[in-house]
Amino acid sequence: MVDLILSYQWELFIAIEVLSFASLLLFGIVRYLFDKRNVSLLFLFCFVALLVLEAILAVFIYGETGEISKFQIIITVFVVYACTFGIFDFMKLDRWMRKVIGGWRNVQLLSAKDIEIMNRQKDPQYMAKKYRWSSIAHLIVFVGFQIAFWIYGTGGAAQSLEYIKDLSWIGTENVMETPYANETIYGISMVWGIAFIADFIYSWSYTIFPSNSKG
Template sequence: MMEMMDFLMQYKWLIVIIAEILFLVFAGLFFIMRYWFRKNAVGFAFIILLILNELFLAFLAIYDYLQTGTLDSFQIITAIFYIYLIFEGKKDFKRLDHYFKKKVASWKGETVPDLQTSESAVEKKYGRAHAKEEREGWYIHLVIFVIAQIVFWNIDNFTGWQDFNLT
């Protein structure tokens, strides 16, 4: 068991690259099964594989931290990826879902579904309501930025900052 964990730690960056390729493959197979072949259950199986793939990467990052005891770029990049998944991933996946639904219907010569009705159900905001929504998004980005800067500051401990002379 330890040999396998040592192997995983030795090749962790290669494993991340392979896992990201698998992410794209599983997502693509999900859309193909769902819209081309109309096999939703099989498509759902690929979503499960996609989630397991991402959980494996989280496990790998946690195990790496437990082994080294230090926070390094591997864990930071993994954390940034999960922050993206939490805040923007679902919205982007829905956009991809709508895109592939339209594209496959167009390729198959079927009527292209009108997805504007479902999108227009979310009422567009104007004026103060729109400004409030924009501010909330900006605040989220600001918090993420500050957290990332604190993490980088604690990891780097200001080493190398003297190289940035602004005068």
Template sequence: MITFLLEHKIAFLIISEVIFWVFVVLALLFRYWFRMKKASLVAFIILILEELAVLFLGVLDYIHVGTFSSFQVIIVIFIIYGLIFGKSDFKKLDRWIKKKVAHLKGETQSIVEEDTRGDVYGKEHAKQERRNFYGHFLTFVMAHIIFAILFGFVPDSLFNIPLPQGIEGIIKTSNHNPIASISNIWMKILIIDFIWSFSYTIFPKKEK
């Protein structure tokens, strides 16, 4: 059973994420459609169990291969992301489903208006985008601290590592130095996120 699990670890990781989000959405739908307040608690428990399952898969992989791999690095990133952004993303999803259910049930406009109070524009939206980037940057720093402690990885120059071309390039680079490959790609994503987030400081979002 364990051998089968490890042979298909990528598939199991993807399946676990899909199942997690499906059950969370269902739990929130039950909460707002059937007024089952305890459904949110169920969704939170599912969140914890999913993180533990991902961690367990990473530990099994390490025991099996006897060394750190790119798969385990991905697991570490998943867990760090869940710890830092999991709660805020859960709230966003909760708010979105609440709004959709209110529309579908034809509830009073006041309920919809109450839910849309979180919509922000202008300077406030720009501040929110910058705050999101700071969270992303903090995740990046924390991940690299963990990489340094666990794997002894300290990037000399992330920009000197060529970005792999296509799937084959990613696999080859990951086999050579999986952490360096992931770090390089992540750095480029971080730069794009920086440009996107701070663009709202220069060009504020206008209310429709």
């Protein structure tokens, strides 16, 4: 059984993610289409249970292998996202489901505040400003942690500057060639770096291409 889990850890992770998203969709369908509010809560509990299961899977794999791999790092990112920014994305999904299902049923499921929020999200200037601030906040947090990681890994700011002058270490699999103290911090930083770049480009696209950023 253990060998099976180790062999199919990625497949299990993907299956859990698919089931998690399906749980959120079923929550909306049962709650707003069939008007079964109490029953719909079961799907929210299911989502939370799957999130916990995902974390348990990462801990289990670590316990069996004794090392932190990209698998644990990616699960950590997903779990942290679900507990932070994911909440706001769920609220957006919930409003979208109420709008669509309300249209099917020919009833108004959105509150006045919901409509106001959705209208603001169609305003390119509002969205551009919102994402500029969020990207700057992400930049400050990211750089702050990287400075701390580098100083911790190299033992001082002076040594860290050498790695800024020569960036050839980026992408290497040998952590000893990097300014990071260990593979765990290095792995987290690399995954976070990719996510940061993608988020930063996406956020500023609302400013650079406002006409394509409506909705």
